[in-house]
Amino acid sequence: MEFSSRQLRAFQLVAEHRSFTRAAEALYITTSGLSVLIRELETQLGFRLFDRTTRHVVTTAYGNELLAATQPHLHALDTAMSRIGRTAEGTAHVLSVGTTPVVAANILPQAIREFGSQRPDLRIRLFDAELATILKRVEAGKLDMGLGSFKSVPGIRRTPFFRFSLVLIRADKDSTIRPASTAWSELNGETLLSLASGYPHQQLIEEHLAKSGVRWQRGGVVNFMDTQIALVEAAQGIAIIPSFGLPACSNRRVVMSQLINPVVNMEFHQISNRGKKLPPGAEEFTAFLRIYIARWAGRTGVL
Numbered sequence: 001m002e003f004s005s006r007q008l009r010a011f012q013l014v015a016e017h018r019s020f021t022r023a024a025e026a027l028y029i030t031t032s033g034l035s036v037l038i039r040e041l042e043t044q045l046g047f048r049l050f051d052r053t054t055r056h057v058v059t060t061a062y063g064n065e066l067l068a069a070t071q072p073h074l075h076a077l078d079t080a081m082s083r084i085g086r087t088a089e090g091t092a093h094v095l096s097v098g099t100t101p102v103v104a105a106n107i108l109p110q111a112i113r114e115f116g117s118q119r120p121d122l123r124i125r126l127f128d129a130e131l132a133t134i135l136k137r138v139e140a141g142k143l144d145m146g147l148g149s150f151k152s153v154p155g156i157r158r159t160p161f162f163r164f165s166l167v168l169i170r171a172d173k174d175s176t177i178r179p180a181s182t183a184w185s186e187l188n189g190e191t192l193l194s195l196a197s198g199y200p201h202q203q204l205i206e207e208h209l210a211k212s213g214v215r216w217q218r219g220g221v222v223n224f225m226d227t228q229i230a231l232v233e234a235a236q237g238i239a240i241i242p243s244f245g246l247p248a249c250s251n252r253r254v255v256m257s258q259l260i261n262p263v264v265n266m267e268f269h270q271i272s273n274r275g276k277k278l279p280p281g282a283e284e285f286t287a288f289l290r291i292y293i294a295r296w297a298g299r300t301g302v303l
Helices: 004-015 021-025 030-045 062-090 100-108 108-118 131-139 201-212 225-233 243-249 284-302
Strands: 049-051 057-059 094-098 124-130 144-146 158-171 180-183 191-195 218-223 239-242 253-259 264-271
Touching: 004 021, 004 030, 004 062, 004 284, 021 030, 021 243, 030 057, 030 144, 057 062, 094 131, 094 284, 100 124, 100 225, 100 243, 108 124, 108 284, 124 284, 131 144, 131 158, 131 264, 158 201, 158 225, 158 243, 158 284, 180 264, 191 201, 191 225, 191 239, 201 264, 225 239, 225 243, 225 253, 225 264, 239 243, 243 284
Parallel strands: 094 124, 094 144, 180 253, 191 218
Antiparallel strands: 049 057, 144 264, 158 239, 158 253, 158 264
């Protein structure tokens, strides 16, 4: 019986995320394409790997047994392939990556460390700055790539990287009810702490507040999301942030709820200079980072 590594990776990601949609995004394929891979694998095995409902996807007893057997082997394969690639190249490389401070401080460091265990020959140099500065440095060839919500610009290659949703955070008070979700219309009359209007996601937030007919008060404008989160913790208002900001909330006394009706997603892009060739290993790091973020998003239950 022969299986492809793509089938097994698809199976592993669905098991981790308990979601075909999130697993498909991690593999960067369509949900229907992922379903075909799983169906083919189940047909070859002769038994179901997942129990599916409209809300949940969970591994069957057979699926759990297969997951325990395949995980270490896939990890060993990845390690071996990286080691062989390093031997073949025989040289060390540097990849410079720019992103905003909240992502640079709360997501990238652990991802870089994990990636470094597979590719110690590829050094990731991290640069944190606002989006406009990152774009200028990519245009000038001073950064290999940037990560964030960028507009289309001539001469810049812009690739969809990940999709995050907008979430609501409030101060964590013991007497406060903690709903898992909040409708936009429920924000009527609330005091919202916001970022400067130059941030793409702040523009998206205010656009949807207007569409929802919400009347809100601006509690203050700050330049950094960490400051915004700290003010929420101090009960100076509530805030709407992209879900990639949730790791920055982990050490703060704030609670999160998913914004619904509608769920609003924002695109996160990778940008690079069309006239500059990316260093060896750049595509491998990008693919790893997509899976790393999808894994984190799967654990939190929020994209």
